[in-house]
Amino acid sequence: MARTNTLQYMILGLLTRQQMTGYDIKQIFDKEKAEFWTAPFSQIYPELNRLLESNLIALVKSNDPNTRKKTYQLTSTGKQVFLDWLKKPLDPSVTQLNNDDFVLRLHFLGKDQQGILTKLLKLRSQTLKVEIAQLELELTEVTSHPEQYGRELIIKKELANKKSDELLWHNQISNFS
Amino acid sequence: MARTNTLQYMILGLLTRQQMTGYDIKQIFDKEKAEFWTAPFSQIYPELNRLLESNLIALVKSNDPNTRKKTYQLTSTGKQVFLDWLKKPLDPSVTQLNNDDFVLRLHFLGKDQQGILTKLLKLRSQTLKVEIAQLELELTEVTSHPEQYGRELIIKKELANKKSDELLWHNQISNFS
DNA sequence: CACACCATGTAAGCGGTTACATGATTCC
DNA sequence: GGAATCATGTAACCGCTTACATGGTGTG
Numbered sequence: 156m157a158r159t160n161t162l163q164y165m166i167l168g169l170l171t172r173q174q175m176t177g178y179d180i181k182q183i184f185d186k187e188k189a190e191f192w193t194a195p196f197s198q199i200y201p202e203l204n205r206l207l208e209s210n211l212i213a214l215v216k217s218n219d220p221n222t223r224k225k226t227y228q229l230t231s232t233g234k235q236v237f238l239d240w241l242k243k244p245l246d247p248s249v250t251q252l253n254n255d256d257f258v259l260r261l262h263f264l265g266k267d268q269q270g271i272l273t274k275l276l277k278l279r280s281q282t283l284k285v286e287i288a289q290l291e292l293e294l295t296e297v298t299s300h301p302e303q304y305g306r307e308l309i310i311k312k313e314l315a316n317k318k319s320d321e322l323l324w325h326n327q328i329s330n331f332s
Numbered sequence: 333m334a335r336t337n338t339l340q341y342m343i344l345g346l347l348t349r350q351q352m353t354g355y356d357i358k359q360i361f362d363k364e365k366a367e368f369w370t371a372p373f374s375q376i377y378p379e380l381n382r383l384l385e386s387n388l389i390a391l392v393k394s395n396d397p398n399t400r401k402k403t404y405q406l407t408s409t410g411k412q413v414f415l416d417w418l419k420k421p422l423d424p425s426v427t428q429l430n431n432d433d434f435v436l437r438l439h440f441l442g443k444d445q446q447g448i449l450t451k452l453l454k455l456r457s458q459t460l461k462v463e464i465a466q467l468e469l470e471l472t473e474v475t476s477h478p479e480q481y482g483r484e485l486i487i488k489k490e491l492a493n494k495k496s497d498e499l500l501w502h503n504q505i506s507n508f509s
Numbered sequence: 510c511a512c513a514c515c516a517t518g519t520a521a522g523c524g525g526t527t528a529c530a531t532g533a534t535t536c537c
Numbered sequence: 538g539g540a541a542t543c544a545t546g547t548a549a550c551c552g553c554t555t556a557c558a559t560g561g562t563g564t565g
Binding site: 260262311323 | 364368435437438439441442443444449478481482483485486489492493497500504
């Protein structure tokens, strides 16, 4: 899924909710895994140290001196970097939004950010329409090849999913306005 | 997506259709990309040489001596290795089948392999039912957290997709019997 | 006192991406 | 004759997985 260090933004995103340890982050990844993301400790801890190094997060001073726990919080730079990432698809130069990038961002949006939310839904909806048109074409082609029956089923499945998604986001947008 | 050298099986699968060059394989990957798979030349060519080394594929002797083209065909060992991979989820010890593994296999199944096809559809359908039940639970939990509105939408989307898939495979199985 | 869980890491290896390199053939 | 396409590779890098390593805390 990942291309440009997605884990970094997932961690920053979780830290916008509240301060956490690496262990806490792993718990949340595991719990919310099915919908979007997972990562092992061997990826999380080094990443936290890199984020610390580049001042996107900072250690929370503990009042308990005998704990090994390292609790992290966002710095103001970190907040900004996360927000920039969140809004990146809304840049005018970006004309499409794939499912992974979409879901990753959606995960961190609440009803309070309805502006960004609506724009992302619209962009994703638009991308889906293009993809649906493309798949309709592929479907008409593949039905003339009975030996590719499995592939035909895959296209039908993908089409059904994308149509269902498009309808869901469309209705969501209507709810807001 | 891949865990245990999936590319290897994709190449073998394509070569069950007909003999091909590495260049041909890339073309097909690009054309059928949306549904399942893609790979750059830098991955394909080394993989072909590895497959050649382990005698799963063989060079087709060319009657044109001045071409650089290398056309490959499956060996009998290669055919067997591919079939074993295709049927692996049908092993009694395997009780679930994720979407990636399912789609990858489905892609190479025609109406002539209805036996394997039906079994794979049933296994996938069964896995989906479990995942749907899990997501229903998560949905009731998340609705009490209005700040996680985005996550709620993701769960709704995933639920709709999985229910749609389950219905599609269910109907497919009925068609066959 | 054992077992589960809390808590933080390092090392090796592999699959996949991006960039680089080379040269033939075909079509306008 | 230039551009697109055919055709086959190598090298460097990076993210991710698996395995390994260590030790504290809480509960039955």
